[in-house]
Amino acid sequence: MSSTRRAETFPASTPAAAQIFTTVLSHGPLTRLEVARRAGLSPAAVTKAVRPLIEAGYLVEEADEPARPALGRPANQVRVDGGRALFIGVKATGDEIIGVLTDLCCRIHVARHTPLPDREPKAVLASVAELVGELLGEAGDLGVPVLGLGIAVSGDVDRGAGVVRYSPFLEWRDVPLAELAATTTGLPVAVDNDVRALTVAEQWFGAGVGLSDFAVVTVGAGIGCGLVVHGRVVAGAHGVAGEIGHVTVDPAGPPCHCGNRGCVEAIAGDAAIVRRIRETTGLEVAGTAEAVALAHQGNAGAREAYARAGDAIGRGIATVANLLGPERVIISGEGLAAHDPFAEQIRDAFAAAAFGSADRCDVQTRPLPFEEWARGAAATAIQSFIRADDQR
Amino acid sequence: MSSTRRAETFPASTPAAAQIFTTVLSHGPLTRLEVARRAGLSPAAVTKAVRPLIEAGYLVEEADEPARPALGRPANQVRVDGGRALFIGVKATGDEIIGVLTDLCCRIHVARHTPLPDREPKAVLASVAELVGELLGEAGDLGVPVLGLGIAVSGDVDRGAGVVRYSPFLEWRDVPLAELAATTTGLPVAVDNDVRALTVAEQWFGAGVGLSDFAVVTVGAGIGCGLVVHGRVVAGAHGVAGEIGHVTVDPAGPPCHCGNRGCVEAIAGDAAIVRRIRETTGLEVAGTAEAVALAHQGNAGAREAYARAGDAIGRGIATVANLLGPERVIISGEGLAAHDPFAEQIRDAFAAAAFGSADRCDVQTRPLPFEEWARGAAATAIQSFIRADDQR
DNA sequence: TTCTTTTATTGACGGCGGAAAATAATGGCC
DNA sequence: GGCCATTATTTTCCGCCGTCAATAAAAGAA
Known part of the structure; x- marks a missing residue:
C-alpha cells in the first residue's frame, strides 16, 4: 500500500x-x-x-x-488550509479504542471506535492498525494525504522517546509504541499521555488559545489534569505530572487505590460517587448513568454524593490555582454538560479555597465528548508534524 | 555621589x-x-x-x-571572575531590613541588618537607602563597582514592572519600588517576590543548578514555595504562584487567616506550632525558640506539634510533586538544620502521600540563614544584569 | 623528531531577521 | 478623473550570528 x-x-x-x-x-x-x-x-x-x-x-x-x-x-x-492535510488521532482505553480523522485545523471529519478484546500490546496494535486502516480509507476517498498519527494513552508516557513507560489500564510497561505503530501503519507517529494530548488540543484549538498559563481538568472515571506553564505543556522531570486525582482533599476521607485516603479521585471519581450513593442510600446503583439519573431526580443521597465530589474537585483546582496561578482552568468531563449542580459546586469550592487567585482565575466548564480524547491525540500528531514544541 | x-x-x-x-x-x-x-x-x-x-x-x-x-x-x-563586580541584595520584612553585598558569583561578602521603624514606603525606602549606602561604602573600600541592587519583598510583586502590587506584611499596594529605589540609590534595581528570589539563587548558585524542574519550600513564619518549570521560575499569569502555605491539608483543621481551615500554614507556620503547643500542654510558650527547645527536651506536646507540622508540610510537598513532577524539592527553613525529627517527619509524610513520584523526586533539606533571603535578592539583581531570563 | 590526539581558533559562508524604501491598493477630496 | 493620505505588503540591502572546515596549539608517545 x-x-x-x-x-x-x-x-x-x-x-x-x-x-x-x-x-x-x-x-x-x-x-x-x-x-x-x-x-x-x-x-x-x-x-x-x-x-x-x-x-x-x-x-x-x-x-x-x-x-x-x-x-x-x-x-x-x-x-x-485545513483541507491540505489529514491526521489520525487514536485514544486507547482499557476496553476500547477511539479513532478520529481530523484535518490540519484539528476539525473532526470521521470518528470510529471499536472494542478492545485484549490488552496485550500486540493485540492493541493490531486493533489500532485496523482502525487506522479504515480511517486511511476514508482519507483516500477524500483524496487528501494523512501526514501523521497520534496515539494517546493514560499513564506514564515518554513523549520524546515514544514509549509507554507504565499504563495501569493497559497493564503495559516500557512499550515502544511509536516505533511499533510506525512500522505497522507506515505513518509518522506521536505518542503522548492522554490528558496532555487533550491539553495540547485546548492550547492550540480550544479554550487555551492565546494563554501561556492554564490548566485542563478532566472529570470521569479518573480525575486528570494537564498543565500549561510558560506556554508549554508540563511533563515533569520524569514524565509524570498533573496527578490532581491523588491530591489529598480530606485525610480522613475514603481510601484510594493509591494507598492514601481522601484523594480527589477517591471522592469524585465515577466509582467513588457510585459507591457513596450505595452507602448512603442503600440503593443498588449499577453505574454512573444511573447515579446521574438519581441526582437529576432529586435523590438526596445522590445529590449529596455529587456535592461532595464537586467540593473535592473544586478544592483540587484551588490547589492548582494557588500553586501555579493559571489564567484559566478548563474543567471538562462527560457528565458535566448535563449536570449543572455539580459544576456549580465545583465553582463554589474553588472560590472558597483559592487563596488570592479566585477572582483572577477564570473557571470554564465544557463537555468532553468521547472523541475529544482522540482529537487530542490528533493534535499531538499535528504539533509533532509542525515540530514546534513551544508557542504562546 | x-x-x-x-x-x-x-x-x-x-x-x-x-x-x-x-x-x-x-x-x-x-x-x-x-x-x-x-x-x-x-x-x-x-x-x-x-x-x-x-x-x-x-x-x-x-x-x-x-x-x-x-x-x-x-x-x-x-x-x-566573581571579583569583577559586586551586587547588593536587600530583603524587607515587616520589621527588619536585611542587606548583603555579594560578588558576581553571589558569594556574600558583607551582611547587615537594621530594624524597620515604620512600614510606610517612604520610611522603608530611606532605611533601604541607608543600608545600601553602607554597603556601597564597603564596596568602595574593595574598589569594585556595584552593578545592581535587588530587593525582595513578600507578597504579590510584578517583577517586570518593578512594582509591589500587594504586600500584606508591609501593608503596601502598588508601590513602584524599582523606580523609587533606582532614583534614591542611583543603581539599576530589580524587584521580586522573596521566595522567587530565593528560588533564583538556588537555580543559579544552589541545589537547583542544572535542573529544569524543581521546587523550593521555605518553612518559617509562613510557608512559601518557589517553582521552576521548564527551566524558568513560575510567576503565574497574575504574579501570584507557589502559595503552598494555603494548600488545604485537613479541611477539619485549625482556621487560617486566609479564611479557610487546615491550610499548611495554619498547621506548620511558626505561630500555629506555638499555639498548638500551648493548647495541648497548657504551657505559656513565648515563641518559636522556646517551642524548638521544648521539642528538643522531649516534651511530648511540642514533639506532637512538630510532628503534625512536618506531616502537613510533607503532604503539601507531595501535592507539588504530584502536580509538577519536579526532579528535586529543596526544603529550607531557619529551624531545619537544628531540628532533624521535623525533617524526617516531612520526608515520611511526603513518601506516603506522593503518588508515583516519591522515589523519583529527591527531597533535600538545607538551612536557611537569614542572609539567604537577601542573597536571593542579589541573585535577581545578577540575573537582571545579565539579562538572561531563562536557562537550564 | 615526528606522529597522534584532543582542544581552541580562524576565516569563509549561508541564512535569518531587521530597517528602510519602494510598491500596492484603496477612499476621499477637489 | 487626478491627486493625496493612509495603510498593507514586498523588496532590497545589510549586519550579525553561528556552523563548517581547515588550521593552529599543546601536549604525550613512538
Whole structure:
C-alpha cells in the first residue's frame, strides 16, 4: 500500500516560521501585520516566512476580506488550509479504542471506535492498525494525504522517546509504541499521555488559545489534569505530572487505590460517587448513568454524593490555582454538560479555597465528548508534524 | 555621589552569549568544549562569545588546569571572575531590613541588618537607602563597582514592572519600588517576590543548578514555595504562584487567616506550632525558640506539634510533586538544620502521600540563614544584569 | 623528531531577521 | 478623473550570528 512513500515534511525550517504558522493556526485568519505583531517579528519576516507555506499549500490567502480598514490598502488575511492535510488521532482505553480523522485545523471529519478484546500490546496494535486502516480509507476517498498519527494513552508516557513507560489500564510497561505503530501503519507517529494530548488540543484549538498559563481538568472515571506553564505543556522531570486525582482533599476521607485516603479521585471519581450513593442510600446503583439519573431526580443521597465530589474537585483546582496561578482552568468531563449542580459546586469550592487567585482565575466548564480524547491525540500528531514544541 | 555615572552594561548581546555565561556561572570552571556541549552550540561559537566576556573581565582563564586529559592538548578552563563586580541584595520584612553585598558569583561578602521603624514606603525606602549606602561604602573600600541592587519583598510583586502590587506584611499596594529605589540609590534595581528570589539563587548558585524542574519550600513564619518549570521560575499569569502555605491539608483543621481551615500554614507556620503547643500542654510558650527547645527536651506536646507540622508540610510537598513532577524539592527553613525529627517527619509524610513520584523526586533539606533571603535578592539583581531570563 | 590526539581558533559562508524604501491598493477630496 | 493620505505588503540591502572546515596549539608517545 504505502510502500516507499517518503513522509512529507513541513516547510518551516526556523523556529520563527513554525511560530508564525502556529499563530495563524490558533488565531484564525490574520493579516500579515497582525501575525507580525503577535509573533513579535517584523512584517518583512512574516512575508518571507508565509510565502513558502502558501506555496506548499499549508496557508491560503483568505478570499474575502471582511475586516477592511476605513482607510488605506485593504489587508489580505491568511489562514491555514485545513483541507491540505489529514491526521489520525487514536485514544486507547482499557476496553476500547477511539479513532478520529481530523484535518490540519484539528476539525473532526470521521470518528470510529471499536472494542478492545485484549490488552496485550500486540493485540492493541493490531486493533489500532485496523482502525487506522479504515480511517486511511476514508482519507483516500477524500483524496487528501494523512501526514501523521497520534496515539494517546493514560499513564506514564515518554513523549520524546515514544514509549509507554507504565499504563495501569493497559497493564503495559516500557512499550515502544511509536516505533511499533510506525512500522505497522507506515505513518509518522506521536505518542503522548492522554490528558496532555487533550491539553495540547485546548492550547492550540480550544479554550487555551492565546494563554501561556492554564490548566485542563478532566472529570470521569479518573480525575486528570494537564498543565500549561510558560506556554508549554508540563511533563515533569520524569514524565509524570498533573496527578490532581491523588491530591489529598480530606485525610480522613475514603481510601484510594493509591494507598492514601481522601484523594480527589477517591471522592469524585465515577466509582467513588457510585459507591457513596450505595452507602448512603442503600440503593443498588449499577453505574454512573444511573447515579446521574438519581441526582437529576432529586435523590438526596445522590445529590449529596455529587456535592461532595464537586467540593473535592473544586478544592483540587484551588490547589492548582494557588500553586501555579493559571489564567484559566478548563474543567471538562462527560457528565458535566448535563449536570449543572455539580459544576456549580465545583465553582463554589474553588472560590472558597483559592487563596488570592479566585477572582483572577477564570473557571470554564465544557463537555468532553468521547472523541475529544482522540482529537487530542490528533493534535499531538499535528504539533509533532509542525515540530514546534513551544508557542504562546 | 553617583552623579551621572553611566550604568555599566553586560557585553552579551545575544541570548546565546548570555546562556554561555550563565552556564559557566552555574557549572563552575569549564573548558570551552564542555560549555559548547552543555549549551548545545559549536565550539567556535563559544570561543567567539567568550572572548569579549574575557576582555570585559567577567570571565577569566583558570590558571591551573587540574582536569587535563591523558592525551592531546590540555584544556583551558574558563570561570566567572566573581571579583569583577559586586551586587547588593536587600530583603524587607515587616520589621527588619536585611542587606548583603555579594560578588558576581553571589558569594556574600558583607551582611547587615537594621530594624524597620515604620512600614510606610517612604520610611522603608530611606532605611533601604541607608543600608545600601553602607554597603556601597564597603564596596568602595574593595574598589569594585556595584552593578545592581535587588530587593525582595513578600507578597504579590510584578517583577517586570518593578512594582509591589500587594504586600500584606508591609501593608503596601502598588508601590513602584524599582523606580523609587533606582532614583534614591542611583543603581539599576530589580524587584521580586522573596521566595522567587530565593528560588533564583538556588537555580543559579544552589541545589537547583542544572535542573529544569524543581521546587523550593521555605518553612518559617509562613510557608512559601518557589517553582521552576521548564527551566524558568513560575510567576503565574497574575504574579501570584507557589502559595503552598494555603494548600488545604485537613479541611477539619485549625482556621487560617486566609479564611479557610487546615491550610499548611495554619498547621506548620511558626505561630500555629506555638499555639498548638500551648493548647495541648497548657504551657505559656513565648515563641518559636522556646517551642524548638521544648521539642528538643522531649516534651511530648511540642514533639506532637512538630510532628503534625512536618506531616502537613510533607503532604503539601507531595501535592507539588504530584502536580509538577519536579526532579528535586529543596526544603529550607531557619529551624531545619537544628531540628532533624521535623525533617524526617516531612520526608515520611511526603513518601506516603506522593503518588508515583516519591522515589523519583529527591527531597533535600538545607538551612536557611537569614542572609539567604537577601542573597536571593542579589541573585535577581545578577540575573537582571545579565539579562538572561531563562536557562537550564 | 615526528606522529597522534584532543582542544581552541580562524576565516569563509549561508541564512535569518531587521530597517528602510519602494510598491500596492484603496477612499476621499477637489 | 487626478491627486493625496493612509495603510498593507514586498523588496532590497545589510549586519550579525553561528556552523563548517581547515588550521593552529599543546601536549604525550613512538
